[in-house]
Amino acid sequence: MKKIRIFAKIQKDFPQYSEKELYAAILCGEVAVLGETIRDPKSLVPEDVEVCLKKKKYVSRGGFKLEKVLDLWSLPVRGRRILDAGSSTGGFTDCLLQKGALSVYAVDVGYNQLDYSLRTNPAVIVMERTNIMSVDSLDPRPSWAVADLSFRSLRSxxxxxxxxxxDSRLIALMxxxxxxKDPDEDFDGIVRNPQEIIDITEMVIREMSDEGAFVTKAALSPVTGRKGNQELLFDVSGKESELVDLEQIISSLKEEFKIHKTV
Known part of the structure; x- marks a missing residue:
C-alpha cells in the first residue's frame, strides 16, 4: 500500500486549514492515525488511512475566559491592534485573533511559552522575556489591552x-x-469562600481606583483557575468619567455567584 507523509496527507484531507495551521497541529499533538498521535510532519502513513484532526478551539483555556466578556460586553476587536500582557501560551491572543484583531502584542516574562501556531503568525508581535512593567511605550500603540498576570496583583x-x-482600556483577569494581603501560614493558594472573593474584589476595585484604574464592569470567569480558584474579569478604564457605582458591580457579581454558589 502506498504511503505518503502525514503533512501531505492532512493538507489533502483538510484543505480548509492553512499549511501553517496544519504544520502546527502536528507539532502540537493534534493529529492521530489509528489512535496514535503523530508529531513528526515527515512520518509516513497509508494514503487511504483515516486521519483524526483534534483541533482545539483555542490554544489554552484562557481563550474561553476572554471569549465570555468579549461577547457579553460587545468589545471592539475587529481591525484593532491589542496588547496581551502576560500572554503565556496565548489563549487570550488566540481568542482576539479569531475575533478579528488586526494584530496582538504578546508580552510575557517567560520564554518559549507561546503556542507555535501563534509564534509563527505574522499578526502576533512576540515580546518574550519582557516584564510588562518595564515596557514604556509601544509603536504603533495598541487600541486597548488584555491582561492575565501571574504571581502578582493587578494593583499598580x-x-x-x-x-x-x-483608548485607556483594559480587560484584566483578577x-x-x-x-x-498578609495570608495565613496555612494558606494553600486557593480562595474558596465566595464572600471572601467578593470582599477581595471590592478591596481591589477601591485600590485600583485610587491609582486611576477604574473598574466599570466585572464578571465571573466561566473557567476556574488550574487549582480551582474562581477568577473574575474586569473591564477597566483610565477615564474617571466612566466610573461605575461599586455597589452596582458587587451586586451583579453576587447574582452571578448565586447561580453556582451561596454568598
Whole structure:
C-alpha cells in the first residue's frame, strides 16, 4: 500500500486549514492515525488511512475566559491592534485573533511559552522575556489591552498597562489568590469562600481606583483557575468619567455567584 507523509496527507484531507495551521497541529499533538498521535510532519502513513484532526478551539483555556466578556460586553476587536500582557501560551491572543484583531502584542516574562501556531503568525508581535512593567511605550500603540498576570496583583499594574493604550482600556483577569494581603501560614493558594472573593474584589476595585484604574464592569470567569480558584474579569478604564457605582458591580457579581454558589 502506498504511503505518503502525514503533512501531505492532512493538507489533502483538510484543505480548509492553512499549511501553517496544519504544520502546527502536528507539532502540537493534534493529529492521530489509528489512535496514535503523530508529531513528526515527515512520518509516513497509508494514503487511504483515516486521519483524526483534534483541533482545539483555542490554544489554552484562557481563550474561553476572554471569549465570555468579549461577547457579553460587545468589545471592539475587529481591525484593532491589542496588547496581551502576560500572554503565556496565548489563549487570550488566540481568542482576539479569531475575533478579528488586526494584530496582538504578546508580552510575557517567560520564554518559549507561546503556542507555535501563534509564534509563527505574522499578526502576533512576540515580546518574550519582557516584564510588562518595564515596557514604556509601544509603536504603533495598541487600541486597548488584555491582561492575565501571574504571581502578582493587578494593583499598580493596571494603571501602567492602561497608559500604553490609545483608548485607556483594559480587560484584566483578577486572581483572588494573588490579591490576598498578609495570608495565613496555612494558606494553600486557593480562595474558596465566595464572600471572601467578593470582599477581595471590592478591596481591589477601591485600590485600583485610587491609582486611576477604574473598574466599570466585572464578571465571573466561566473557567476556574488550574487549582480551582474562581477568577473574575474586569473591564477597566483610565477615564474617571466612566466610573461605575461599586455597589452596582458587587451586586451583579453576587447574582452571578448565586447561580453556582451561596454568598
Amino acid at each position: 499594574a493596571a494603571s501602567h498597562i492602561l497608559g500604553l493604550t490609545e 486572581k483572588p489568590q494573588f490579591e490576598v
